[in-house]
Amino acid sequence: MRRVSVVMALFVLALFALAGCSQETKQESVQQKTEQASPDKKVKVGVTQIVEHPALDSIRKGIIDQLADEGFKDGQTMQLEYLNAQNDMNNVMTIAQQLAADKKDIIIPITTPSAQAVAQQAKGIPVVFSAVTDPVAAKIVRALDKPGKYITGTSDVSPMDKQVQLVKEFVPSLTKLGVIYNTGEVNAEVQVGMIEKAAQALGVKVEKAGVSNSNEVKQRAESIVGKVDAILIPVDNTVVSSFEALLTVAKASKIPVFASDSDTVKRGAVATYGIDYYKLGRQTGVMAARVLKGEKPDTMPVETLKDVQLVMNEAAVKDFGLSVPDKLKAEASVSK
Template identity: 40%
Template sequence: MKKVYKLLLALSMCTVIVGCSDGDDTADGEKTLKVGVIQYAEHPALDQAYEGFIDGLKDEGYVDGENISIDFKNAQGDASTPETIANKLVNDGNDLIYAIATPAAQAVAQKTSDIPIVISAVTDPENSGLVTSNDKPGGNVTGTSDLTPVEEQIDLLTQLLPDAKTVAVMYTNAEDNSRFQADLAKKAIEAAGLEYTEAKVSDLSQIQQVTQSLVGKVDAIYIPTDNMMAEGMSTISMVASENDLPCIVGESGMVTNGGLATYGIDYYNLGYLSGVQAAKILNGDAKPADMPIEYLAAEDCELTINKKVADELGITIPKELLDKATIIEE
């Protein structure tokens, strides 16, 4: 009987030890929260939005591997992949999901109305069907908008290219985000007294051909914040530079990859703001339904100029712009 008792006692202790090693608990017994991340594509702007999110969470006390567990997934720009990732993140029972870019946000929002979703790099969440209104989302989705100062970007185009008469707006026609900005650009271009034309792309393989089709027909290309265009920016810039066709773009990552210039937002700061929002939700201090979509302040916009591209195109940058710009020379 003593042997049986000792055996039962040993088994009981093993059970307790196994129970205490549950991966959902931290060392002090608190629950480890699970955060799923779905990023639509891999390019500098979206990468920065993810980095900022992680740092925003960290500064609010949430550190991956300590009190939260982050599951990062990237759809690599494949239109069919976000749905698969969204299904997994929802089925895994995450406490919160962070969705970067409109297609990723739409995919995950269609899969759950219960798990809180924080979005980023979405130009107009209301227009994209993600929230009831940007001021009062009303459901399980909130986040930040990457609406860029389109009018100021077209004004920048006129300052750098005073002789330009016809401007093509090149964008992905399947992205709500891009169509919204293209409409804003059309109004700004026509208000500046310039002629507007569209150059729509539906697949990465079309980018070189569409860019080539603009040669000799327009004086400049304007490209808004667009995931497919960002991925294909090196191809666009290759064709454009060979044919003396300057590109004013929506964000600084595109300038690094061959665009002439932008006056745009900082995606790291945008992601950081989303991280702070997520922390409030994880703390239980706020609910997405009551959290307005947030925007970066005008002072967070930055002028970025690619001096190497300007020199290759024979464009002289006014000193007043050079003095206040971030200059890329590689």
């Protein structure tokens, strides 16, 4: 009898143990369902650009505004980290390493140098770049239609043939065109090649003035005084960030300056056939949102902003003693 009683007691204890396990399993299941039902964690977005100037800042604003419209609002559904390299290539690489180490859900580099660094460091992290003039030449993507497994973005390539023709319209006597650019940036080198080809077709010689940093811009502008009839600035972050220094030299020497972006025209260049950099940022933001929502970058070809607009600065036209050609008056958007 005692043996039966012991067996019964062990059986009862086993039942209680099973009941406890069952209860714990139910509690774990409830906990898992609760966790699954909780709001999603904020997506981690890293944005970096090589330097601050109006065109690049407009891109960044467009990206952030578009992401917010797509449901990714900073501080609510998105944790945004913005880092600026202050035009220092050492900083560019350090920032890329930092963003990659932080395991961002997506990294959005603005400009070619930032995109090159991020592409090297962010292995396995989706990347959507912006304002990369020629991403193939810069070896950021393999091809525009099939960019790469984790990377795509937008290009800010400018129609240099139209830019050179525009300078010729304002300066009919143009025979020598000065171009100041960063010799260390692939995108600048590509644009200079396009300018030379377009200038040659018009019988215009190009006087190149290369710089390696923004501190050299004023000096190199002074070096071409008396040698050129006008200056054209490509989409070059080093030169654009020091535009005021260049403009001081140009005004003193009465050498009209033309740009490749509308923001630099607002700052004192005569005119450009430029893209709207805020719109380019918006377009980049759309692509970034698609990636955050599950699309793969390798299915998204590199995009460009097709529309260019003639923008003129009336004050600059007067400062340089120019007049607006009749054929351009109706076409231009005027910045005073």
